[in-house]
Amino acid sequence: MRSLLLALLTLLLQAQDAFLVKPYLQLGDAPRAAAKERLDLMWHAVDRDSVWTVEVQGSKGWNPQAAPVFRVLNAPPLPAHRIYRATLRNLPPGASVPYRVKQNGSVVFEAEALIRRLGAHRMIVFGDAANGSREQAAIAKAVLAQHPDAVFIAGDLVYGRGRAAEYRGHFFPVYNSEAVPLMRRVPFLGVPGNHDVPFAAFRDAAAYFAYWSQPLSGPPLKPGEPNAAPVIAGVHDAVVAASGPAFPRMASFSFDYGQVHWTVLDSNVYVNWESPALKAWLEADLKAAKTATWRIVALHHPLFQSSRSHMDDQWMRPISPILEKYGVDLVLAGHVHNYQRTAPLRFKPTKAGLRGRPVEGEFTVDEAFDGKTITRAKGIIHIVTGAGGAELYDPWQTDVKTSWQPWTRTFISDKHSFTVPDVAEKTIKLRQLDAEGRELDAITLTK
Numbered sequence: 001m002r003s004l005l006l007a008l009l010t011l012l013l014q015a016q017d018a019f020l021v022k023p024y025l026q027l028g029d030a031p032r033a034a035a036k037e038r039l040d041l042m043w044h045a046v047d048r049d050s051v052w053t054v055e056v057q058g059s060k061g062w063n064p065q066a067a068p069v070f071r072v073l074n075a076p077p078l079p080a081h082r083i084y085r086a087t088l089r090n091l092p093p094g095a096s097v098p099y100r101v102k103q104n105g106s107v108v109f110e111a112e113a114l115i116r117r118l119g120a121h122r123m124i125v126f127g128d129a130a131n132g133s134r135e136q137a138a139i140a141k142a143v144l145a146q147h148p149d150a151v152f153i154a155g156d157l158v159y160g161r162g163r164a165a166e167y168r169g170h171f172f173p174v175y176n177s178e179a180v181p182l183m184r185r186v187p188f189l190g191v192p193g194n195h196d197v198p199f200a201a202f203r204d205a206a207a208y209f210a211y212w213s214q215p216l217s218g219p220p221l222k223p224g225e226p227n228a229a230p231v232i233a234g235v236h237d238a239v240v241a242a243s244g245p246a247f248p249r250m251a252s253f254s255f256d257y258g259q260v261h262w263t264v265l266d267s268n269v270y271v272n273w274e275s276p277a278l279k280a281w282l283e284a285d286l287k288a289a290k291t292a293t294w295r296i297v298a299l300h301h302p303l304f305q306s307s308r309s310h311m312d313d314q315w316m317r318p319i320s321p322i323l324e325k326y327g328v329d330l331v332l333a334g335h336v337h338n339y340q341r342t343a344p345l346r347f348k349p350t351k352a353g354l355r356g357r358p359v360e361g362e363f364t365v366d367e368a369f370d371g372k373t374i375t376r377a378k379g380i381i382h383i384v385t386g387a388g389g390a391e392l393y394d395p396w397q398t399d400v401k402t403s404w405q406p407w408t409r410t411f412i413s414d415k416h417s418f419t420v421p422d423v424a425e426k427t428i429k430l431r432q433l434d435a436e437g438r439e440l441d442a443i444t445l446t447k
């Protein structure tokens with residue numbers, strides 16, 4: 001009897017112990033689509049030995065995957081913990097595949113993973129996300145209700161300072177809960193914003209590099225180089241060690257999903273996209289995306305926007321001619337906490353801009369495009385979708401059109417919202433929805 005009780009108690013403790021952060025899906029270092037897809041499954045656990053195994057259901061039963069690897073993150077205030085990563089392989093594109101995680105032989109977690117689709121799909125986008133607010137939770141719930149195939153966060157992933165403790169507090173519990181089981185079902189992708197970079201005051205800042213697993217397909221930056229996220233020796237060592245090859249390279253990357261080529265750029269102030277090496281990478285990346293029907297650039301700091309807040313943060317504008325040259329269709333940004341959409345436009349900078357100063361230039365605006373009857377755009381549509389959770393900026397501007405730049409077509413800053421692009425071969429239907437799922441804006445783009 002006694003030994004039975006002891007066994008039960010041990011089982012109970014094990015179950016409680018299993019995860020500090022429950023398993024979540026990441027695209028991993030798989031930038032291009034493949035006939036046999038793969039996904040990374042990550043979870044966090046106490047820094048103690050356990051035998052972890054991951055199995056994926058196939059036609060003939062459960063297939064054990066290669067043993068997971070882990071790195072330890074030992075940066076206060078959280079106790080040292082293990083970040084596990086297992087790569088799930090041989091996955092059929094577009095399928096919903098059951099998987100399970102075992103600890104010491106017992107199943108401790110089960111879910112289904114949605115594998116990258118080759119064709120039509122829905123990748124939901126929002127920025128300025130996890131601040132622990134009611135609105136963040138409401139948007140997460142509304143995103144789940146739209147059944148995305150994947151989710152992209154356009155920077156400022158977690159407030160206030162991109163810290164491991166903040167991820168534990170109000171990132172994973174919101175996007176990967178029993179009630180909102182998003183991250184265990186679909187991969188989350190993202191780009192670091194100004195709140196996700198190393199801050200001198202916190203040893204657990206820049207946890208992005210340790211907690212995410214995204215393609216290492218960006219410029220091959222090394223620690224300490226110009227354009228790399230600047231860490232401080234003696235402060236951020238633990239995060240750098242826990243990040244492995246992801247630091248600093250994972251800040252920018254590109255990947256394909258369905259008919260879309262995504263180019264994801266770290267737009268933080270320490271990056272100079274006019275430097276020859278970065279400019280060459282950007283050109284080569286867009287040029288190589290020949291088979292994609294659509295090209296999307298995603299970054300945190302917008303090139304063109306109308307909000308009084310962050311009006312002078314225009315330092316990404318000089319890349320506009322390169323994006324136009326290679327036929328980019330959409331630029332998706334965050335940083336400004338509201339929703340904005342421009343007319344299709346082209347921009348020629350006339351004067352080099354300094355950080356925090358306006359970048360002037362000549363605009364060519366496609367006045368004919370309305371996204372309803374005229375759906376072929378001549379130029380790039382710039383979208384700010386920074387209303388994913390953090391406090392909204394300049395709500396008064398919603399109704400004061402005279403405060404908008406002449407090329408702004410929609411500006412909604414009195415509601416939290418997210419972007420739902422439904423991509424098909426020759427069509428993108430783009431909707432902006434609020435936390436109740438109500439449509440705030442809708443356009444169609446065709447080729």
Ligand SMILES: [Fe+2]
Binds near residue numbers: 195
């Ligand atoms: Fe920001």
